[in-house]
Amino acid sequence: MGTTPHELYEYARLRIKQKKRLYFHFVLFLISSLFMLVANKIFKVGEPNNWFLWVSSTWFFLFILHFINVFITKRFMNKEWERTQIERLVAQQEKKIEEFQSKVENDFSKKHTK
Secondary structure, eight states: OOOOHHHHHHHHHHHHHHHHHHHHHHHHHHHHHHHHHHHHHTSOTTTTSOHHHHHHHHHHHHHHHHHHIIIIIHHHSSHHHHHHHHHHHHHHHHHHHHHHHHHHHHHHHHHHHO
16 A cells, blocks of 8 residues: 655654654753752752652653654554554454354355245
């Protein structure tokens, strides 16, 4: 199944938007982590705990999930993958419907021939 130039353009635009958001997320993470470090260590906010480590670690984990989503998951599970999966599922459903229909017809003909 082919894709039109418009679909290719839309996919490229979507990928650029995803990457742009990821880069923004990374910059925001770095700036915020630095701000929290300064607040905790220099201005003694929340002393004696090192709360910025927990917040930064949690945020970094979320950033890694975002990274995996953009560069791994979305890269392989694109529109073409969706189409293939839909076609496969529709074919399976049609096959089951045909099997059920032939079974009903066989049962109906057996009932009326007796």
